[in-house]
């Protein structure tokens with residue numbers, strides 16, 4: 001651990017474990033298992049060590065690992081075909097991360113606005129879209145840890161889930177950028193009427209609706225994308241995290257209508273759409289959409305939610321708001337939140353907090369119902385301990 005302190009710019013608060021392997025829902029420090037309730041920050045949607053992903057990666061590394069985007073790479077083509085065949089997308093741009101997918105989407109909005117003359121890009125309070133200058137400009141400054149307000153002109157920041165914000169969408173609106181469920185900002189779910197109305201208004205005004213599904217997508221809510229829970233379709237959408245099956249990959253999905261806004265030379269990425277990441281991604285999306293998988297996520301989400309509600313009844317002074325959809329869940333901890341991760345760790349469970357006191361649960365979507373029961377029982381014991389101290 002001292003090596004980290006010595007050689008790394010200290011931007012991460014590291015958990016003091018030495019992970020030697022990972023399997024299913026568990027990370028191992030030597031022989032000690034830890035139940036992973038945040039799955040690599042939402043990346044390992046199929047848990048650790050998924051066989052089909054490992055096989056696809058091994059086979060692809062035997063063929064080639066990188067050839068550059070000057071060539072047509074079969075894995076990228078297959079994944080793009082899958083995405084366009086199974087989602088609203090008419091075209092796709094592959095990146096290495098979520099932030100880069102956001103940057104690509106921002107570029108499309110700005111290119112489109114240079115044609116239409118519309119200036120405003122509407123974003124929301126508590127949003128998190130990444131840490132590059134562009135994506136951080138779309139984010140709440142406190143949440144993306146940037147010090148300057150914005151590097152992008154035309155940003156208009158409005159309250160999330162507020163009717164008044166909707167009234168600001170007009171003919172000057174070039175685009176609206178929103179997470180269906182704000183992750184880093186505290187697991188805040190977009191209100192049904194708010195998001196549906198947002199879609200109607202952006203359509204009416206010819207503004208691009210850009211949905212960030214980086215954390216909420218890839219089956220996490222029991223739908224492939226969380227916006228499907230609302231019966232709406234965006235113009236552009238950013239995906240990442242689970243889309244690479246554990247390898248670095250992001251994707252910007254663009255509807256047919258806006259498919260060809262960017263032309264040759266107007267965007268690019270050396271590594272974007274890396275063939276090894278793409279085969280892993282293809283193996284991942286096929287499993288996520290296999291028969292019964294997403295329904296099981298919904299069922300497990302209900303089990304988790306019911307268990308949390310019971311704990312809230314038992315500990316009303318410790319548990320506040322419970323939020324989320326499916327297996328993307330936030331639990332507001334009213335007292336002792338600073339002790340929570342340590343107490344869970346002592347009991348063999350890894351958890352993540354956001355906004356200081358929101359327990360953010362992003363378990364692998366493959367987590368077993370019995371593993372959820374273990375988590376809920378340990379959570380009960382942890383809350384008891386907080387009450388006693």
Ligand SMILES: Cc1ncc(COP(=O)(O)O)c(C=O)c1O
Pocket residue numbers: 041097098099100102128129130131179183184212213214215216240241
């Ligand atoms: C909603 C959302 N947008 C964007 C990002 C940035 O993605 P990345 O860290 O892959 O660049 C994240 C990462 O947590 C995210 O949750």
